[in-house]
Each structure stands twice: as structure tokens, then as C-alpha cells.
Amino acid sequence: MSAVLTEEAAPVRAQLPDRGARAVLALARFEARKLLLTVPVVIAFVAYVAWIVWRTRSSWDGYPALQDVDRATQSMPMLVGLAVLLGAARAVVRSERHGTEHHFGVLVLRPWQRTAGHALSVAPAALLTAVCVAGQFGWEALKPGAVGHGSPAELAVGPLTVLGFGTLGVLLGRLTRSAFAAPLLVVVLLFVFVLGTGASEESGLSWLAPVVSVTGPDTLPSDLMGRPAAWHALYLAGAALCLAFLAMAFSGGRGAFVRTGLALSLAAAVTGGVLQARGVAPSPELTAARERASTHPDLRCTEHGGSTYCAFPEWGPRTGTWAGIVDRVQAVAGGAAHDQALVVRQRIDARYGPGTDTAIPASTERHRVTVGTAWGGNRIPEFSSAVAAVLVVGTEEAGSELCDGRMVTVMWLSLSWQDDPMGALRRVRLDDSVSGSAIVLSPTNPLSMTEGQTDVVRRLLENPPAGTGARIKKHWAELTAPGVTTAHVAEVLGVAKPEKADSCED
Secondary structure, three states, X not given: OOOOOOOOOOOOOOOHHHHHHHHHHHHHHHHHHHHHOOHHHHHHHHHHHHHHHHHHXXXXXXXXXXXXXXXXXXXOHHHHHHHHHHHHHHHHOHHHXXXXXXXXXXXXXXXXXXXXXXXXXXXXXXXXXXXXXXXXXHHHHOOOOOEOOOOHHHHOHHHHHHHHHHHXXXXXXXXXXXXXXXXXXXXXXXXXXXXXXXXXXXXXXXHHOOXXXXXXXXXXXXXXXXXXXXXXXXXXXXXXHHHHHHHHHHOOOOOHHHHHHHHHHHHHHHHHHHHHHHOOOOOHHHHHHHHHHHHOOOOEEEEEOOEEEEEOHXXXXXXXXXXXXXXXXXXXXXXXXXXXXXEEEEOOOOOOOOOOOOOOOOOOOOOEEEEOOOOOOOHHHHHHHHHHHHHHHOOHHHHHOOOOOHHHHHHHHHHOOOOOHHHHHHHHEOOOOOOOOEEEOOOOOOEEEOHHHHHHHHHHHHOOOOOHHHHHHHOHHHHOOOOOOHHHHHHHHOOOOXXXXXXXXX
């Protein structure tokens, strides 16, 4: 028996680095597809899109300021991130759960390269989140009443949060090899970041959280926001990459690529974290700018119909809308008020930052009306009430002290022309009532209505006698005379007198 030896040519192999990179990308594509189709991630994205549609249709009453909109895109992606964290962690430990870990020994991928593939697989979820963020912001920006400017760094927070949570899931899977660790961590993060009170921007440590919320009734011009958004975005990006490289290191990655990536990402996270903490305190330049905007603002003034409207540059497009309200109020006024030239000035108090609720004092200058940075909804009857008070008594300060029958005339001017006068009356009152005494909201100091004045105004708005508008104009001097009683105003306008006298008529 003889044996014949044959010599076979060695197979041609591609270089290992090239094959490894292609295999990592192939694994990343495969895992990304499975991740996006997992039930928690699908539910999270469906809920996210539904929330965008539900909220954006009526948000800010159709008059958004884009420096508020960019921050409003940050909270919901945290829920998506938690779902991605859970899916990524389960994908990493899948081979352990199914008992197939030993099969991976025949592949060209080393363990740390497989981890790199899992880390890359969360990137499509972050990109899809970025699409949702862009859609939400674009929808708001295209509204006719939109003003201001958004921050790209603020818009990046949502996608970077998803990326960070996803890489945290990969690291968790490599550290624990347990299928129960990720759900437990999701519960903890859900409680801390979503169900908790949320982080405040007042503390530098609070900026270590993915989202730093700040709420306030007034919007500041975009150049006065003073949030370290760019450093926060750098911190989130560095943290996400650092978690990914840590997962590779724990999987055996000891090469120059992993070590360099870990060092650079850690440096980025630390740099961003330190500088964002320092950026919480406003700089002297920002403090000075906020002081000027509060006391001597640089406004742009335009004229509409004989009145002057002064606004911060970003709010310039809204002056025409304000003029429309002034015209409607003056159209139902009589005497000199019908053609009185007013000066409508935008006023804010920016000295304490964007999250502070500050009161604007009433102006003592004649025929001056204050308007804020918010608009739409309740802001319209509040502004029209301020305009009516100035037309009737001359100044905002005098309007806040008004307590006689002239208040009926003020509220008629403010509300009678609106589409839903009774609804506007309810919204402009602090307690949302249409009976009894109440505080009437205004851009500055509030006005007040007695029970008797409320009764007369309600009768006028619910079922106005024929010719009420003509009576207002005919008897304008009588209805706006200081000290006129509510009972006399009711008699002139043809409605029942109130049962109780006003406090200043006693």
C-alpha cells in the first residue's frame, strides 16, 4: 500500500485587521436591526412619535420660542434610551443565555471586537432619535408664530442620551453576564431620571445628569440663556464613548486603539463635565447683558396704525399680532381712547436667569402698555386687559388700583370682541371663575374685580342688550369718570344692577 502526498496551496486570506473591521460592521448591522425590532424599543419609539404629535399640535399655543423648543426635545429620549439600554444588554448576554458562547471561538472576531460591534449597534437608535428630534423642532419652527433661535448643542442632548444609555447597556452586559441586571438598572434609572424631581441647573453637579431641566414662565432672548449646552453635549458624547471603550477593555481589548480611545473619550467627558460645572455661574459679561435687558433693553420699534411697538429683535415678527389686539380693543372704545396712540414695549426681568418667576412692575408712564415674551392662549386676554385699562385710566399703575365701575368698561373692551368672551373671562381670572370677586391677570400688576363687577360683566358678555357697543361709545366720558359706581354703569348699559356695592363705593 502506498501513499501519495499532495501539496495543496494555502488559501489566500485577507489581512486580519481588514477582515476584523468588516466583521465588526457586519455584526453591528445585524445587532442594530435586531435591537430596533425588539419589543421595548419599538414601543418606546411608537410612544415617542405619538407624544411628539400629541404635544406639538398645540404646544405654546402656536407661538413657540425656539430657545425653549430645543430644551423640550430632551426629556422623552430618556425613555427611548432606557429601552435601548435593556435591548443592548440582553443582546450582549444572548450567547450566554442560549449556551452558544463557545461557538464564537471559531470566528475571526476577538471578544473585544464583538463588544465593539454591540456598541456600534446602538448608533442607529441614536440616529433615529435625532430624526425624531429634528422633526419635532422643525414642526415648531415652521409654525407662523415661531420666534427665536434654537441651539444645536441642546438638540444633540436627546440622541446623545440614547447613545450613552445604549453603551451603558453594553458595558453592563459585559460586566455582569446576567439577564436580570439590565432590568434592575432600568428601574433605578427610571425612578431617578424620569419619575424623580429632575435636575436643576442651579448646581454644577446637576449637570452630570443627561437632562437638566429649567422651567420658568418667561422666555429670555437666546443670547441671554447662559446654559453651558456645548460643554454638556461634549460631556455626554465623551461619556458615551468612554462607556463603549470600557466595555471593550473589560472584554480583553488591550491594544493601542482601545487604550487611545478610552483615554480620549475620558478626557472629553472630564473636560465637558468640568467646564459645564464652571459655566453654571453666569459670566460678568452675561450678567451685564441681563441687567441691560432688564433695565435699559435694546429694543427695535415699529409703528402700526399710529401706535408704536418695541420688541427684542427676535420678537420683531410679533409686533403685528400685538397691533391686531390693540386695534380690536380700540375699535370698541369711545372718546379719545378710540384713536389714542399707545406705546407697547416688551419688558422682561432676566437678572436671575431663565428659570426664575419674576414680577414686572406696572409702568407709571401714560399710554404705555407692557407685553411679555410669551404669547397665545391666556396671554391674549391678559394683554387686552392691560390695553383696555390704559385706555380707560391712563397708566398701568392706575389700572392695578382700579376698584370702581370703570372696571366693567375695562373688561368689556378687553373681552367683548373675542371669539369666546366668557371663556376669555374665565381664563383671565386667577381662579378660572366667572362669579364672585377675583384677580384679573395682566403682564404686570394684576387688576381686581369685585363680585358686583363680575355680575355685571357676565351679564354683558352672556347676553348683551342691543346697542351695548353704541352705548359704550356714546356715554364714554360718563362710563370712564373716576368714582363712577358699578350700579350706574349697569344702568347706562341696560343690565341689572349688582346686589353688592364695590368696596371703593362704600
